[in-house]
Amino acid sequence: MDDISTNNHKNTIANDIDDQQILKRNISKVPITLNIRYKTQTFPVECDLYDTLKDLKEKIDKLTDVDPQVQKLVNKSITSVKRDDITTTLKDLNITDGQTLLLVGATRSEILSTSQVNIPSxxxxxxxxxxxxxxxxxxxxxxxxxxxxxxxxxxxxxxxxxxxxxxxxxxxxxxxxxxxxxxxxxxxxxxxxxxxxxxxxxxxxxxxxxxxxxxxxxxxxxxxxxxxxxxxxxxxxxxxxxxxxxxxxxxxxxxxxxxxxxxxxx
Missing domain, CATH: 2.30.29.30 (Pleckstrin-homology domain (PH domain)/Phosphotyrosine-binding domain (PTB))
Known part of the structure; x- marks a missing residue:
């Protein structure tokens, strides 16, 4: 019984350590600044290395009025892998502080203007x-x-x-x-x-x-x-x-x- 109690105690300690490591990773803050180049302008965006692509695109939306659903960020790291915007972090894509990302996509007003143009089917x-x-x-x-x-x-x-x-x-x-x-x-x-x-x-x-x-x-x-x-x-x-x-x-x-x-x- 003593051996069983000892093993249970060790497992509990190991689980606690794992939980602490996960918690530490989740609350880690690594602030970085990215340069988002869109048309003739460059926008500095302050974010965190553990931000997701979804987080980044929402910040870009506020600066450019380009809907996150039509945003395409051009960068060797981003375009070379399949990713889920909701779960993929900037760290996952090896994004580093000071990098420049190219933004492709039309603003909401441009999309509205285009939809009103009479063009061939x-x-x-x-x-x-x-x-x-x-x-x-x-x-x-x-x-x-x-x-x-x-x-x-x-x-x-x-x-x-x-x-x-x-x-x-x-x-x-x-x-x-x-x-x-x-x-x-x-x-x-x-x-x-x-x-x-x-x-x-x-x-x-x-x-x-x-x-x-x-x-x-x-x-x-x-x-x-x-x-x-x-x-x-x-x-x-x-x-x-x-x-x-x-x-x-x-x-x-x-x-x-x-x-x-x-x-x-x-």
């Missing part, structure tokens, strides 16, 4: 579509004259294989595309995603157009009829349809990832 259904009469439905993008003319030229020689009903991670670049803008003829192009600097590069033989992702207000996308493995994708940088940069023959398996990376769509 995309792959996402509008809530009014179910009640719209057939005569009010817009013509598919691929049937509209300006797009049909480009598509009739056929796929570029170096077009990548398109796969319908599949969602692949965003590649570093997508080749074999055609690009057109208002009053500009279509040119062969390549999309390059520079996530480390928060930019989308559109490369042609003549030039490279560098677009900050925060300047892209909306993305229009629609599968090409008869070639559903490929999509037309439009990057809207202004408030009107004339500001859309059109990309043709984009492999459909990348469209969802493009939207998620640029607009923080889920």
């Amino acid at each position: 995309s792959g996402n259904k509008d809530s009014n579509d179910d009640h719209a009469s057939p005569t009010n439905k817009k013509e598919p993008l691929c049937k509209q004259t300006k797009h049909e003319k480009v598509l009739k030229a056929g796929k570029p020689d170096n077009v990548q294989m398109g796969i319908r009903n599949k969602h692949d991670p965003l590649p570093q670049s997508i080749d074999g595309l055609l690009m057109s803008m208002l009053s500009h003829s279509a040119k062969k192009a390549r999309l390059t995603f520079k996530l480390e600097v928060d930019e989308l590069w559109i490369n042609t033989a003549e030039t490279t157009k560098k677009i900050p992702m925060t300047h892209i207000r909306n993305i229009v996308d629609e599968p090409i009829e008869g070639n559903e493995g490929y999509s037309i994708v439009g990057f809207q940088t202004g408030t009107t349809e004339n500001s859309i940069i059109w990309i043709y023959w984009c492999p459909s398996q990348y469209v969802k990832s493009i939207r998620r990376e640029i607009l923080s769509d889920h």
